[in-house]
Amino acid sequence: MDQPVINQFIFTVKDRCKVCYTCVRECPAKAIKIINGQAEIIPSRCISCGNCVKVCSREAKMFTFAIDKVKKLLREEKEVAAIVAPSIAAEFTDISDYYAFVGMIRALGFKYVNEVAFGAELVAHKYQELLQKNPERSYISTSCPSIVNFVEKHHPQIIEALAPVVSPMVATAKVLKKMHGEDIKIVFIGPCIAKKGEAVRDEFNGLIDEVISFIELRRMFSEKGVTQDNVEPSDFDTPAAGRGAVFPISGGMLQTVNLEEDYISGEIVVAEGRQDIIEVLREFEEGYLEAKLFDLLCCNGCINGPGMSHKQQFFNKRKSISNFAKRKFDKLDVKEWEKNLNTYLQLDLSRSYIPDDQRFPNPPNSEEIRGVLKNLGKELPEDELNCGACGYDTCYDHAVAILKGIAETEMCLPYTIDKLHEYIKELDISNKKLESTQAALKQSEKLASMGQLAAGIAHEVNNPLGVVIMYSHILLDEVEENSPIHRDLKLIVEQADRCKKIVGGLLNFARKSKVSINQINVNQLVKDSLRTLVLPPNIKMVTQTRTNDPMVECDHDQMVQVFANLFKNAIDAMPGGGTLKVTIDDHAHGNEVQFEVSDSGSGISLENQEKMFEPFFTTKENGKGTGLGLPIIYGIVKMHRGNIKVESNNDPDKGDTGTTFFVSIPRKSASAKEENLSVA
Numbered sequence: 001m002d003q004p005v006i007n008q009f010i011f012t013v014k015d016r017c018k019v020c021y022t023c024v025r026e027c028p029a030k031a032i033k034i035i036n037g038q039a040e041i042i043p044s045r046c047i048s049c050g051n052c053v054k055v056c057s058r059e060a061k062m063f064t065f066a067i068d069k070v071k072k073l074l075r076e077e078k079e080v081a082a083i084v085a086p087s088i089a090a091e092f093t094d095i096s097d098y099y100a101f102v103g104m105i106r107a108l109g110f111k112y113v114n115e116v117a118f119g120a121e122l123v124a125h126k127y128q129e130l131l132q133k134n135p136e137r138s139y140i141s142t143s144c145p146s147i148v149n150f151v152e153k154h155h156p157q158i159i160e161a162l163a164p165v166v167s168p169m170v171a172t173a174k175v176l177k178k179m180h181g182e183d184i185k186i187v188f189i190g191p192c193i194a195k196k197g198e199a200v201r202d203e204f205n206g207l208i209d210e211v212i213s214f215i216e217l218r219r220m221f222s223e224k225g226v227t228q229d230n231v232e233p234s235d236f237d238t239p240a241a242g243r244g245a246v247f248p249i250s251g252g253m254l255q256t257v258n259l260e261e262d263y264i265s266g267e268i269v270v271a272e273g274r275q276d277i278i279e280v281l282r283e284f285e286e287g288y289l290e291a292k293l294f295d296l297l298c299c300n301g302c303i304n305g306p307g308m309s310h311k312q313q314f315f316n317k318r319k320s321i322s323n324f325a326k327r328k329f330d331k332l333d334v335k336e337w338e339k340n341l342n343t344y345l346q347l348d349l350s351r352s353y354i355p356d357d358q359r360f361p362n363p364p365n366s367e368e369i370r371g372v373l374k375n376l377g378k379e380l381p382e383d384e385l386n387c388g389a390c391g392y393d394t395c396y397d398h399a400v401a402i403l404k405g406i407a408e409t410e411m412c413l414p415y416t417i418d419k420l421h422e423y424i425k426e427l428d429i430s431n432k433k434l435e436s437t438q439a440a441l442k443q444s445e446k447l448a449s450m451g452q453l454a455a456g457i458a459h460e461v462n463n464p465l466g467v468v469i470m471y472s473h474i475l476l477d478e479v480e481e482n483s484p485i486h487r488d489l490k491l492i493v494e495q496a497d498r499c500k501k502i503v504g505g506l507l508n509f510a511r512k513s514k515v516s517i518n519q520i521n522v523n524q525l526v527k528d529s530l531r532t533l534v535l536p537p538n539i540k541m542v543t544q545t546r547t548n549d550p551m552v553e554c555d556h557d558q559m560v561q562v563f564a565n566l567f568k569n570a571i572d573a574m575p576g577g578g579t580l581k582v583t584i585d586d587h588a589h590g591n592e593v594q595f596e597v598s599d600s601g602s603g604i605s606l607e608n609q610e611k612m613f614e615p616f617f618t619t620k621e622n623g624k625g626t627g628l629g630l631p632i633i634y635g636i637v638k639m640h641r642g643n644i645k646v647e648s649n650n651d652p653d654k655g656d657t658g659t660t661f662f663v664s665i666p667r668k669s670a671s672a673k674e675e676n677l678s679v680a
Contacts, residue, residue, distance in 0.1 A: 008043040009064050009196045010053060016060035021411060023052035023061055024391025028274045028298070029154055029358075032391075033406035042406070045358045047149035048194035049298040050306025051274055063193045063306065066210045067220055070187055073209060074109035077185045080209075081112035083172045084236075085190030086120065086245045089324030090303040090317035091214045098324065099233035105189075107231045108220055112176070116190070117241030117328075119172030121341060124244070126165045126349050131292055138284075139163040139293050143247075145194035146298035147277065148353065156355035158285050163293075166204075166351045168247060169195055173207040175239065175344050185209045189217050191305025194298075203351060213307025239340035242332050245325035247302075272297040364403040372399040376415045389413035436645075461499075469496045515555045515639055517669045522550050522584050522593060529563035538577030546585045552593050553669035558636045565629045566597045566661050573601030573659060587664050592642070594664040603650030603657040612646070640665045 017039050024032050024039070031045035032052065039060075041052075052061040074080055082105050088098070095101045105113045123143060130139060140161045142148050151162055166174070173186050188195055188211045199208035212220075221227070269291045271280045277296050283289045299305050303317040373395060378384050384395035390411040392398040401407035410416050476489045523545055535541055563582075570580050578600035587594040604612065613634045637644045642665035649657050 008041065008046070009048050009193055010041055010046060010050065011062060011064075012039055012041060013060050013062055014038060016058045018058055018060070020058075021389070021391035022055045022057075024407075024411075025388065026051040026055045026274060028278050029150060030401065030406065034408050034411055037408070037410065045153060047146045047153060047298070048197045049146035049150075049274075050193040051298075053193065053306040054304075063213070064196065065216050065219075066196070066212050067216050070210050070212055070216075070220070073185055073187065079111050079180065079183070080109065080185045080187060081114060081176050081180070081237075082108075082110040082187050082189055083114045083116050083119075083169065083176070085169075085188070085192070085302065086115065086117040086241070086247050086321070086324075087191045087214070087302045087305065087308070089245070089320045091191065091308055093320055095228050097228075097233065098327075099235060100228035100231065102236055103231035103233045104221060104226050104228060105217075106234060107226045108224060110187070112180070112184075112237045113234075114172060114176060114239075115236050115241040115244070116168045116172045116188070117244030117247060118239050118340070119170070119175060120168035120244035120247035121241060122171045122175070122344055122347075122349060123165055123168050124247075125341070125345060127163060127293065130163060130165065135292070137161075138291060140281075140284075141293065141295045142351070143167045144297050144299075144302075145192070145198040147296045149194065149197070150277070150281065150298070152353055152356045153358040155281050155285055156357045156359075158281070159353050159355050161284070161294075162353050164350050164352065166349045167198065168244070169198070170204055170207060170351070171347070171349050173204075174347050174349065177207065178344065178347060182206070187212065189214065191299075191302050191307040193306050213305075215307055215309045218309055238336075239344070240328075240332060240337060242329055242334075242337050243325065245328050246321060267292040268295065269293070270295045273300045274298070360404045364400055368403055369396065369399045372402050372409075376409055376412050377418060385414060387413065465496065465499055469493075469500060472496050515558065517553050518556060519551050520554055520556050520559070522547065522552055522595070525552075525554075525556065525559055526563060526582055526584070526595075528556070529560045529567060532560065532564040533568055533571070535580075536571060536577070539571055539574060540577075540579045542579060542581040544581070544583045546583065547593060548586065549667070550584075552665065552667050554640055554665055555636075559640070559665075562633045562636050562663065563595070563597070565633050566663075569629065570597060570599035570601070570659070573599050578658075591668070592664045592666050594662060596660055596662055598658060598660040600656065600658045604646070604648040604659055605650050609646055609648060637663055637665065640669075642666065 019034065019037055019039055021034070021039075024030070024034065028049065028051065029045050029047045031042045031047065033040055033042055041061075050063065053063055084105070088101060092098075092101050095104070102113050120143070127139070127141070138161055140147065140151065140158070140163060142163050142165060145167060148162060151159055169188050169190070173188075176184060176186060186208055188199065188208050190211075191214055193213065196211045198204065199211045269280065269289065271277055271294065277298060280289065280294060280296065284294065301318075303321060373379075373384065376395070376399070378395055386394045390398045390407070390413065392401060392407070395412070398407055398412060402409060410419075472489060472492045476486070476493050479486050479489055523543075526543060530541070567580065574580070579598075581596070581598040583596040583598070585594050585596070586592075613630050634644055642663065644661065644663050646659060646661050648659040649655055651657070
């Protein structure tokens with residue numbers, strides 16, 4: 001687990017973070033940066049509001065615990081007071097009565113247990129005095145330390161509008177110091193993380209010794225085995241609080257001193273939650289809002305603070321607070337309360353503020369922003385979806401954050417999806433190329449092994465076959481044509497010659513050949529190939545050249561052999577006539593020429609397509625083909641560092657039948673092509 005830096009009260013557990021950008025979206029100060037796909041808090045910009053802690057379902061955002069420090073304090077100090085925020089009624093709904101709750105805190109070792117609600121009442125009266133003495137001024141409430149941090153760090157221009165009044169926590173601490181002396185140690189217990197930062201401000205040095213959340217308090221109860229059934233119930237220590245118990249709900253401070261938010265006069269504005277406080281502070285800074293008091297809470301009331309462990313519904317929490325306040329007020333000794341209130345209102349409850357400008361210097365210009373948006377695929381304003389998936393409200397804000405170095409382009413979901421589709425397409429192309437290469441390698445290995453076998457067989461058969469051919473020809477010449485054995489001898493000669501052709505084909509297939517490279521015109525290559533065969537009258541020949549450069553470096557004779565064989569096979573596939581089409585085009589790669597030889601014959605089955613380059617495989621009738629033509633073609637094309645593939649349809653239901661061979665060879669020959677290479 002990552003350790004937080006000094007005065008950084010919220011930190012990221014990187015192993016749990018799944019980078020969903022929820023914390024980015026919920027951070028009002030935009031104090032979270034995404035770097036290398038990892039969410040990190042920027043301590044200098046953080047206002048400790050804890051929104052990121054509340055919204056992270058993975059618990060990847062955590063805050064520092066002070067349980068061990070509080071335990072040490074309780075062990076070493078004689079007088080330790082617990083001052084408890086009025087949100088307890090919304091947190092500890094599982095405890096039947098607040099008397100039992102107070103008894104549980106005393107059981108941990110605290111000598112005094114006081115209500116921060118009394119300090120809230122002091123603060124509320126100070127606000128009332130402030131508004132009466134300075135009716136021309138506008139003030140921002142400062143009970144919420146996150147609001148104070150927000151103004152100091154991100155709106156320093158309006159820092160003078162912060163009310164110079166301490167928070168209820170500090171006011172309560174000052175009361176206890178006055179009552180029990182400066183040596184008393186004080187621990188604040190509440191729902192707020194930002195209070196941890198407020199307590200260590202230099203201005204309040206020595207007032208608050210430690211701050212723990214309700215979550216930490218529950219853990220302390222659990223560790224010590226403290227329950228409402230094994231403690232002695234007791235009441236809060238004096239001074240008792242009255243209406244201050246409603247302070248943690250929205251507008252609670254106003255109700256404490258019977259002030260109201262008047263929508264007609266607009267003298268008091270109440271706002272809570274991330275979105276509202278951002279808007280109020282921005283509009284106030286820009287001069288659009290005029291009011292006497294802006295009562296702001298960073299959370300939706302302190303009852304929704306990040307230090308709360310109870311997850312019950314919001315309005316249920318409000319009801320719990322109201323019921324608690326009513327029970328307290330019904331038992332209140334009003335005269336004693338008024339006496340204490342008047343006494344401690346004499347305390348100095350003023351404070352000051354220090355600007356800590358964390359705004360980014362040199363804001364990006366519109367041209368830079370448009371450049372980032374363009375990189376994200378947002379060429380036009382209508383391309384800006386403003387979907388918020390990146391954690392920013394608009395695509396414009398995301399682009400600004402990228403330029404500030406706190407966001408990445410990959411945070412944009414539509415952009416990432418588009419990129420993913422591109423990668424999938426590229427991967428699909430790569431996979432197809434790999435499959436093709438693997439098939440070619442497999443075919444080459446097969447042909448190489450067959451070539452070695454064929455060469456051995458051919459050489460062994462060639463010598464006795466030569467003797468058979470020679471003597472059969474001698475005998476045929478010596479026998480008269482009208483002799484009864486002439487026909488038999490002629491058949492022997494014909495079949496022996498056929499065997500010679502087969503053996504010759506085997507040698508051509510297996511031999512090592514030298515490629516003689518020359519500049520050849522592709523049109524001339526096709527013409528020379530056509531001269532080697534007779535085109536039947538029922539076959540229509542179509543030649544189309546679409547290449548810009550008709551010159552290619554190749555071995556003329558061997559490539560003529562390639563195309564002559566392909567043309568012959570195409571003609572044989574159309575015994576009833578058809579069209580033989582030859583198309584010469586530039587290959588998609590640009591540095592190759594592609595020849596397409598198409599026929600309108602019956603087509604080749606998929607099963608036969610997989611075996612057609614194997615030696616001796618043929619679909620022709622016995623005696624009509626040796627099955628060596630295509631393997632030799634394959635070898636010659638590969639020897640030229642080219643490729644050959646076939647597309648065929650033999651099913652009329654799927655469209656026109658026919659076969660097309662695609663032969664591609666490089667325009668420029670490498671020196672390696674002039675070396676002795678195996679056709680196989």
